[in-house]
Amino acid sequence: MFKRSDESLINKALDGDERAWHQLVSRYQSMLYHYGLRLMGNPDDARDLLQDVLMVLCRNLAQFRGDSSFKTWLFGIANYRAMDMLRKRKPTQDIDDSPDLFNDDEPSQEARLHGQQTQKIVQQQLKYLPADQRLVVELRFYQQFTFDEIADQLAISSNTVKSRFYAALDKLRTQLEVAHVEQSANF
Amino acid sequence: MLNNQQIFEAWLAGKLTTAECEQQLQSDTEWYGRFLTAQQLQRHAKSPTFTAVPDIDTSQMFRQQWGGRRTKTAWWPKLSVGMSAMALIFSISPLQLQLEDGALALRWNQNNSVQQQQQLTTMLASFQQEQQQYLQQQLLNQQQQQATQLVLLKDYMTENEQKARRGDMIELVEYLNQQRQSDWQYWQDNVQPTQARLDYNSSYQPNRTKTGVNKP
Numbered sequence: 001m002f003k004r005s006d007e008s009l010i011n012k013a014l015d016g017d018e019r020a021w022h023q024l025v026s027r028y029q030s031m032l033y034h035y036g037l038r039l040m041g042n043p044d045d046a047r048d049l050l051q052d053v054l055m056v057l058c059r060n061l062a063q064f065r066g067d068s069s070f071k072t073w074l075f076g077i078a079n080y081r082a083m084d085m086l087r088k089r090k091p092t093q094d095i096d097d098s099p100d101l102f103n104d105d106e107p108s109q110e111a112r113l114h115g116q117q118t119q120k121i122v123q124q125q126l127k128y129l130p131a132d133q134r135l136v137v138e139l140r141f142y143q144q145f146t147f148d149e150i151a152d153q154l155a156i157s158s159n160t161v162k163s164r165f166y167a168a169l170d171k172l173r174t175q176l177e178v179a180h181v182e183q184s185a186n187f
Numbered sequence: 188m189l190n191n192q193q194i195f196e197a198w199l200a201g202k203l204t205t206a207e208c209e210q211q212l213q214s215d216t217e218w219y220g221r222f223l224t225a226q227q228l229q230r231h232a233k234s235p236t237f238t239a240v241p242d243i244d245t246s247q248m249f250r251q252q253w254g255g256r257r258t259k260t261a262w263w264p265k266l267s268v269g270m271s272a273m274a275l276i277f278s279i280s281p282l283q284l285q286l287e288d289g290a291l292a293l294r295w296n297q298n299n300s301v302q303q304q305q306q307l308t309t310m311l312a313s314f315q316q317e318q319q320q321y322l323q324q325q326l327l328n329q330q331q332q333q334a335t336q337l338v339l340l341k342d343y344m345t346e347n348e349q350k351a352r353r354g355d356m357i358e359l360v361e362y363l364n365q366q367r368q369s370d371w372q373y374w375q376d377n378v379q380p381t382q383a384r385l386d387y388n389s390s391y392q393p394n395r396t397k398t399g400v401n402k403p
Contacts, residue, residue, distance in 0.1 A: 013253065021249045033240045047241045058248045122231040141225075141232045146200070166221065173224040 006070035014062055025054060028071070031143070032078055039082050039138055041127050049085055053078045068152060075143060076153040079135060086131045121183065125175040133168035136161055191218040199225065 004012075004023070012020035032053055036046030056077050064073055126134060139145045139153070147165070151158040189197065191211075195218055198208035205226070212218045276282070283294040 013249070016253055018246065018249055021253070022245065025245050029243075030240045034236050034238065037236075037238060043238070043241075047243075050241070051243050054243060054245055055248055058245070058252045061253075118227065119231050119234055122227055137228065140199075141228045147196075169221045169224045170217075172228070173220050176224065176227065 007066060010061060010064055010070070021058075025057075028074060029054075032074075035075075035078060035138060035142065036082065038123075038126060038142065039131075039134060040085065045085065045089075049078070049082055052081050052085075056081065068149070071143075072145065072149050072153060075139065075145070079139070079153050083131065083135065117183070121176060121179045125172055125179055128175055129168050129171060133164050133171070136164045137168045137172075140165060191215050194218075195222060195225075198222070 004020075006024065006027070009020045009024040009027075013024060029050065033046055033050045036049035037043065040046050040049055053074075057074060060077070064070060067073075126137065129137065135154070136150060139150045140147070145153070147158050147161050150161045154161065194203065194208060194211050197203045198205065203211075208222060209219075212222050277284075281295060283292075285292045285294065
């Protein structure tokens with residue numbers, strides 16, 4: 001099936017074509033929600049972030065000039081809103097209160113496999129990274145943006161992005177080692 | 188020569204394979220650790236997520252922001268379809284557009300089929316004439332060729348006949364010679380001894396030759 005480009009859908013949506021707007025939203029909705037889940041750490045905040053980003057997108061759709069890809073532009077908005085929400089978050093809110101993205105209620109055998117456990121540990125440890133580092137890791141690994149694209153989105157230099165990225169990797173490495181040791185001790 | 192950061196970033200960008208990167212970073216604990224952590228993150232990023240996306244009323248958002256706008260439709264696809272349809276009608280119908288003496292004339296030519304029939308008749312007549320000429324020429328060529336072949340055949344037969352006659356004559360001569368030889372042999376074997384005996388008994392031997400052989 002012929003797939004319309006993002007630019008074409010935007011133009012149609014700007015002309016009042018609601019179907020084009022829905023098509024555009026459905027293309028990025030899931031991506032944005034999971035981004036929010038990983039970054040914010042809980043479904044409610046992720047939902048709020050998604051709604052907020054879509055509202056901003058709808059309002060500012062005409063401002064997309066095509067200087068970068070639509071995804072880059074959209075995640076630029078998402079990053080800004082996410083950082084804003086993280087800053088406004090109550091300082092007393094303990095990060096451990098946020099639920100895991102992996103559903104513990106499913107007692108499947110696969111969940112007991114080592115690989116699944118490792119994935120769960122990675123997910124948990126990501127929450128303990130500072131927000132700016134978590135964001136860079138999210139954009140680099142989960143959204144597959146290059147360092148330069150991330151620098152453009154966050155309006156910082158590429159070297160700063162790399163510095164945050166490597167700091168995140170170092171911290172995560174230590175956290176993962178500790179988590180693995182604790183897990184082994186529990187067994 | 189790449190340093191470890193460049194090697195790591197090349198791997199991240201997909202320019203180096205995991206095995207190559209691992210081999211080159213193994214000696215550096217810091218970079219190798221980063222590489223392993225990055226691999227874990229990559230695996231996590233690639234693992235599927237099954238969390239349901241909440242339903243958000245984006246239609247309301249859209250209508251509030253852009254709903255007032257009337258959908259504009261592009262005019263050129265319609266024009267294109269219209270022009271195509273017109274071209275189709277022109278080609279099917281007997282409508283003719285002709286430029287004569289600087290004047291552009293649009294005609295509804297209904298005699299088109301009669302003209303076509305006349306053209307067809309003329310072309311058929313011309314074709315028939317060409318075919319007849321060709322057949323006549325072919326016939327003439329055939330006759331000439333046949334005459335030549337007959338002459339050649341006659342010569343061949345005459346020559347063969349002469350050869351056969353000569354052969355027959357030779358055979359006849361040979362036959363006659365053989366007959367004569369045979370007669371002479373018969374005479375020598377049967378007649379001559381009798382003659383000799385008769386001659387020997389008679390006192391008068393007028394035809395005796397020096398060799399003692401009598402000619403018949």
